[in-house]
Ligand SMILES: *[C@@H]1O[C@H](CO)[C@@H](O)[C@H](O)[C@H]1NC(C)=O
Ligand SMILES: *[C@@H]1O[C@H](CO)[C@@H](O)[C@H](O)[C@H]1NC(C)=O
């Protein structure tokens with residue numbers, strides 16, 4: 001038999017877990033996180049960035065009710081098709097840009113730091129930021145047997161999106177859309 005007080009506690013716990021499951025009262029917030037190549041001390045480094053603004057509920061035609069994040073100050077877009085087993089070599093980001101890898105397996109290393117590497121799988125978690133326009137650069141290879149397709153979208157000259165640096169190294173997450 002439950003006492004009356006334990007029933008009250010049980011229903012309070014149930015209500016609060018229901019509330020958090022349904023995100024009632026703004027308890028949880030969803031952010032976009034992305035592995036980011038930054039210029040650092042004359043070379044490149046990997047960091048995990050979180051866009052400062054959370055995703056919000058879209059009111060846009062065709063996506064009303066979905067979660068969206070507006071990323072602005074973008075200049076243009078280049079659609080790139082990279083053959084299987086391709087070596088990009090050591091280079092700088094040609095512009096500070098978003099790179100949305102749509103397919104393929106991408107291996108990024110930093111020649112000056114043997115411990116730094118990122119593996120990116122094209123697809124739903126395929127968005128990175130490449131901002132290392134100066135310094136000794138990074139090395140990108142595409143070792144897979146399928147072509148890599150990517151959209152490279154530079155920011156307007158000099159623009160850096162508002163962000164929080166979560167930690168050094170690539171993002172260690174299963175989904176780059178993160179609810180906290
Ligand atoms: C910056 O790089 C130089 C040589 O490349 C190194 O001697 C120095 O320790 C580095 N500084 C930091 C803060 O990593
Ligand atoms: C770039 O990466 C490729 C593939 O891992 C490797 O074979 C090559 O030696 C690297 N180049 C440099 C300069 O680190």
Ligand SMILES: *[C@@H]1O[C@H](CO)[C@@H](O)[C@H](O)[C@H]1NC(C)=O
Pocket residue numbers: 075076095154155156157
């Ligand atoms: C795309 O935007 C970048 C950054 O503003 C600029 O440097 C580049 O020239 C633009 N490319 C074209 C083809 O307009």
